[in-house]
Amino acid sequence: MKSWVKYINDYKSYLKIERGLSVNSVTNYAFDMQKLTDYLTDNSINVSPVNITDDTLQQFIYDVSSQGLSARSRARLISGLKSFFNFLVFEDYRKDMPMELIEVPKIGRKLPDTLSTAEIDSLIAAINLSTAEGERNRAILETLYSCGLRVSELVTLRLSDLFFDEGFIKITGKGNKQRFVPIGSFTQKYIDLYTTTIRPHLNINKGHEDTLFLNRWGRGLTRAMVFTIIKQLAVKINLQKSISPHTFRHSFATHLLENGADLRSIQLMLGHESITTTEIYVHLDRKFLNIVLNKYHPRKN
Template sequence: MNWQSYIKSYQSYLKIERGLSKNTIDNYSFDMERLCLFLSQNDIKVSPIVINEETLQQFIYAVSKEVNPRSQARIISGLKSFFSYLIFEDFRNDSPMELVETPKTGRKLPDTLAVEEIDALISAIDLSSKEGERNRAILETVYGCGLRVSELVDLKISDLFFEEGFIKITGKGNKQRFVPVGDLTQKFIEIYKNNIRTQLNIQKGFEDTLFLNRRGRQLTRAMIFTIIKDLAVKINLTKNISPHTLRHSFATHLLENGADLRSIQLMLGHESITTTEIYVHLDRKFLTEVLNTFHPRKD
């Protein structure tokens, strides 16, 4: 088999055996394609079965000049996963990535917005345009429910359980969770769904998709980024923001207002509580108030 055949088999393994999401599989596949391009450009004719550590180190060194340590760490992780798969399938006896070290990236602190900044973003939406009500519902949903951008674009009408006060989210690894949805978010989703979405020429296969573009098809992740970036420019917001910024802000504001980490973890769909703990640092004043309020020896 050539590289592409092994990669295709690897993709099937990630999907069927590991149950990973399409986005995660695409990221792993992109890293493998990057390796194939490097081999081709340097006229290195070697198969996945015999490629050695030295060649992979050359590739990683070349990549390190183009990407930041966090991206480099992700690429190394993807390569390790690929060669572990080859061992699992008895294509290889060892992994050439075994001794390759992952760069220390540290824990990046997430960007957040103040409540006033989020209000300003939403207020800047032109509700007279055809996409205005949709965009308001999108921002209210991302911030109101703390969704990943992939979870937002995949959200279905059949996932809305407004009478119970929840929406069903399919997250990483196709794991499902129920997230509470507030009255305000429900209100703006209903306005869009009942007054705007019904006027679209909805294309086959997207009848149940909640947020659609003007052609009646599912929105792309890139379009959500564009919507938010354009609004940031409109209000002269100097912070570099993305849909994930609203998700971070959702978690931070809940913590600041007294929510416990376990509840935030469940709403965000974090596999581990340690991932959620990144938010603890974000408001030192809040933590001081918690200590002064609840510690038995505060006086």
């Protein structure tokens, strides 16, 4: 399998340098290839990326699918494999595209879960503010919801990214693309409270001096830590929804749309490369669309 390692490493470099994908995205693509190489090893199939056939790939997908892989996961796996073999063709490592006749299963678009403003208020109200972590957690949830951040963007947010006088924070998103997101005075207040009363008392580790949100040991939070904070609060208020940090991002976009914001503005704040990604939020309130039509269309009467 040595040849696979070489090609996969070249592919990862291509994804990172040429396509500008984030570390997480590159890792996910590499994971797809790891599934394939494990399958080949387990079945004693000795082929290289250059000479593997569409029959072998089709059998791999069939065998993996028979183990209970969902249509959505199967579609993601096929998409990852197509990306890899497209790369091989692009770089002239092979002449043909073995994934050409393999169809991606049709799946419905997964609609995001959202929280009502009352549910968000309840989650924040359940935070124990008598602890240092509580003050930090309130600032975290307010920032997630008020700015619509991805959890990866939140945990990498720095003190030097805060431009409160101008009313913005600088976000480094997917592919290291940067954008400025507006931040309201309400959220600024809770971040200021954390940075002036809690953060100065931490023994901050070297390399984390500029990291905004820290754990009790003075290091940056992980995405899993933020996920756990939110899950525990959901249990505490007996919230009958499966939520994650991303739920706050969905709720941010949904509530903006429901209150009259245009999709282009929401797209810029979320950092979506394409507005079609943002359009997923349109489904969430059909009554809102009727209001927009009746308010703005010249033939509304």
